[in-house]
Amino acid sequence: MNPTTIFAVALIATGVLALAGILAVAVRRGNEPGPMTAAELDRKAxxxxxSRRVEPTAEAPSAVATLERTETETETEAGPAEPPVDPMLQRVEVSENDYGVTRRQFFNRALLAVWGLFLAQFGLFSLAFLWPKLKGGFGTKVNAGKLLDIKEQLFDGATIVPLHNNPAQAWIVPFELKLLEDVPGNSFENLPFLIAGGEDDGIGIMAMWHRCVHLGCRVPECVPSQGFECPCHGSKYNIHGEYEAGPAPRNLDRFAVEVNDAGELIIDTGNVVQTPRAKNKTAMYPQGPFCV
Ligand code: FES
Known part of the structure; x- marks a missing residue:
């Protein structure tokens, strides 16, 4: 099971559990006797x-008798007393324990639970989105195949024909290693991990992200001009992805590459490298008509 599936299952399970919890509370509340009315509470009080009233004795007059005497004394001192209040109409304080969970509390708690669930799902989705892919695909190291086979496809006589690799979202192009010395100040100085192979024939390999660095359109190759030309706003790059024209702020981004022991080209799409607009370019552009 891939991580996305695991997260989806976890989300669904969380949702089901939360729903079951809310339903369980609701059912329990439904089986419980509802809150007492004010009249019932008054009667109970x-x-x-x-039941607490103590019958008076000669030695100990009842609390009611004491109260009556006190009231009489008070009336004498402070004028007529208030008329007695019917006990049925008296307000009685009810503790939270007696009352249980009110409807308002229940809905507040349900609302909090739904919010918590929403936040948990949002967090899990964010995590799933940012989680590095564990099994191949873009964002990981992509095996592009045998280096020799790739090189065979990159040339049509003297013309370079860029090779597209779908899983890596990359354009693969050849790069003459001697250009690194012949063109001082080029964009790839001190970035040897951007070029792989070439120890035998002097032709290394570069892998460039096919995403335009202006606003992200997919940039197609243009074999006639020997470059890459963005159809969205006209940014142009030479065959090595160096900036030539248009609103793009830098060269095409590229990936770290290496050749493994089996002679296969490995494109590390988790390692994207940006380089500034090239001052000293390593390829001539255009070499024919534009495509855009
Ligand atoms: S997205 Fe390529 S030039 Fe704007």
């Missing part, structure tokens, strides 16, 4: 008071 009245019964509780009656």
């Amino acid at each position: 009245l019964e509780r008071d009656r």
Whole structure:
């Protein structure tokens, strides 16, 4: 199972669990007796008071009698007392324990749970998006095949025919190693990992991302002009991806490359290298009519 599938399964499982939790709480609430009405609460408080009432004795007058005497004294001192209030109409404080979970609390908690679920899913999706691919494809090291086979396809006589590699989203082009010395100040000085092979015939290989560095359009090759020409806004690059014209701010981006022990070209699409607009270019452009 690839990581995306694992994350999708985890998301669905989280959603199902959260939904089950909310339903379980709702069902439990449905089976419980609902909150008491005010009249029921008043009646309950009245019964509780009656059960606590102690019958008066000669030595110990009842609390009610004491209260009545106090009221009479108070009335004498401070004028007529308030008329007695019917116990059925008295407000009774109800503790949270007596009341249980209110409907408002339930909905607040459900809302919080939904928000939590949403944030968790957002976080997981972000993680899945940023997670490096574990099994091949763009973002990893792509095996482009035997270097010798690739080189055979790159030339039509003296004309260079760039080779496209779909999994790596890359244009593969040849690069004469002696240009590194012949063109001082070129864009690839001190970046040897951008060119692979060529120890035997002096022809190395470069892999350039096919994405235009202006606004990201896919840049096609133009064999007649020996370059790459973007159809979106007309940026132009020579056969080595060096900037030639248009709004592009730099050369085409490229990937680190290497040749493994089996003689295969490995394109590391997780290692993208940007280079500034070339001052001293390593290829002539154009060498024929433009395509764009
Ligand atoms: S996207 Fe290529 S020139 Fe604008």
